[in-house]
Amino acid sequence: MNLKDINAVKALLSQPQKIVIVPHKNPDGDAIGSTLGLWHYLKNSKQEAVIIAPNDYPKFLKWMPGNEHILNFEKENAQARKAIDEATLVFTLDFNHLGRIGEMQSFLEASEAKFIMIDHHQAPSDYAEITYSDVSMSSTCEMVFNFIGFLDDTDTITKEIANCLYTGIMTDTGSFKFSSTTGRTHQVVAELIHKGAENTTIHNKIYDTNSPSRLHLLGCALKNMVILEEYKTAYITLSQEELDTYNYKKGDTEGFVNYGLTLEKIRFAVIFIENKEEGIIKISFRSEGDFSVNQFARNHFSGGGHDNAAGGKSDVSIPETTAHFVSLLEQYKKVLNS
Ligand code: 5GP
Ligand code: MN
Numbered sequence: 001m002n003l004k005d006i007n008a009v010k011a012l013l014s015q016p017q018k019i020v021i022v023p024h025k026n027p028d029g030d031a032i033g034s035t036l037g038l039w040h041y042l043k044n045s046k047q048e049a050v051i052i053a054p055n056d057y058p059k060f061l062k063w064m065p066g067n068e069h070i071l072n073f074e075k076e077n078a079q080a081r082k083a084i085d086e087a088t089l090v091f092t093l094d095f096n097h098l099g100r101i102g103e104m105q106s107f108l109e110a111s112e113a114k115f116i117m118i119d120h121h122q123a124p125s126d127y128a129e130i131t132y133s134d135v136s137m138s139s140t141c142e143m144v145f146n147f148i149g150f151l152d153d154t155d156t157i158t159k160e161i162a163n164c165l166y167t168g169i170m171t172d173t174g175s176f177k178f179s180s181t182t183g184r185t186h187q188v189v190a191e192l193i194h195k196g197a198e199n200t201t202i203h204n205k206i207y208d209t210n211s212p213s214r215l216h217l218l219g220c221a222l223k224n225m226v227i228l229e230e231y232k233t234a235y236i237t238l239s240q241e242e243l244d245t246y247n248y249k250k251g252d253t254e255g256f257v258n259y260g261l262t263l264e265k266i267r268f269a270v271i272f273i274e275n276k277e278e279g280i281i282k283i284s285f286r287s288e289g290d291f292s293v294n295q296f297a298r299n300h301f302s303g304g305g306h307d308n309a310a311g312g313k314s315d316v317s318i319p320e321t322t323a324h325f326v327s328l329l330e331q332y333k334k335v336l337n338s
Contacts, residue, residue, distance in 0.1 A: 001132045006150045017089040019049035024095035025102040027057045031094040033168025034140040036066045040161045052080045054101045058251020060209050065160040073104050087113040094140040096124035118143050122294055138180040141168030145188050159196030166197035217246035221256045231329040232336045234260030235270040237318050257284040281314040281321045291335050
């Protein structure tokens, strides 16, 4: 953030504001961790603030301090719309175009509030008065830590804030192993542990809460995996019927896509998950090295994200979607094999 923006934020926060904080639809650990971390900070600075999630999110994220105060736009619609109506300041976290918040989009577009974006995805759009966008960042949580620092308030980071921010950095970096993890990321994490983040407990709460049905669903997913060695690609499919068989709950497929990349020669891993209710196939893309799944998702599956982790969707059936997907690979054969 440049000095002009920092001063503009300081001026805004020197006045009492009615603040709405928004993560993207289907929020992940970074989205919930960063919104809650910022929420605690603003509340502690005597601001009135509320988080509105566009929809529900997995149980393994619901233990973070302050979670019970998050409004779900789908379930608490009237209350959420009132808060948006009255807002003087809106923070959007972990996304950078308003198409990522589903039904909430039109309500935020109609708002007269000032907007502040904090985000680490590529190609930010320009809806915000203040845009803190940095694709080199491991996570939005790392950016919220920086943001509090820009406001000279690092000393006010409490154990609650530290726990929330640690969670998002951990989940978005694959537990500090993705290439987005920098020396600075480790410094921030060290600082958060000093401030009380319970690293081992957080790890257990996120990763060690499996249900037997989720492990059986994972077994099904791994059985369905198709390996295309000539393209260094592996993909998984999960139909709605399979999800139903294994009593699918939101969040159960989190991380499944990464198994493809654990194969020695595979550099591009994909999972296609049918969602009958929304009438779409939700797709997650992951890569190792130079192949940009952000570009691939943008070009072919109405999506986007980061160079090595992106998402998208398809409106046709799983067999049609995977056939189309496989037909696209020939044009990327060179880069996938380089
Ligand atoms: P995931 O595969 O875990 O849902 O998402 C991977 C990354 O891609 C995340 O950073 C997520 O925000 C982004 N992403 C997922 N789905 C979409 C999408 O439909 N559009 C865009 N622009 N980004 C997405
Ligand atoms: Mn993120």
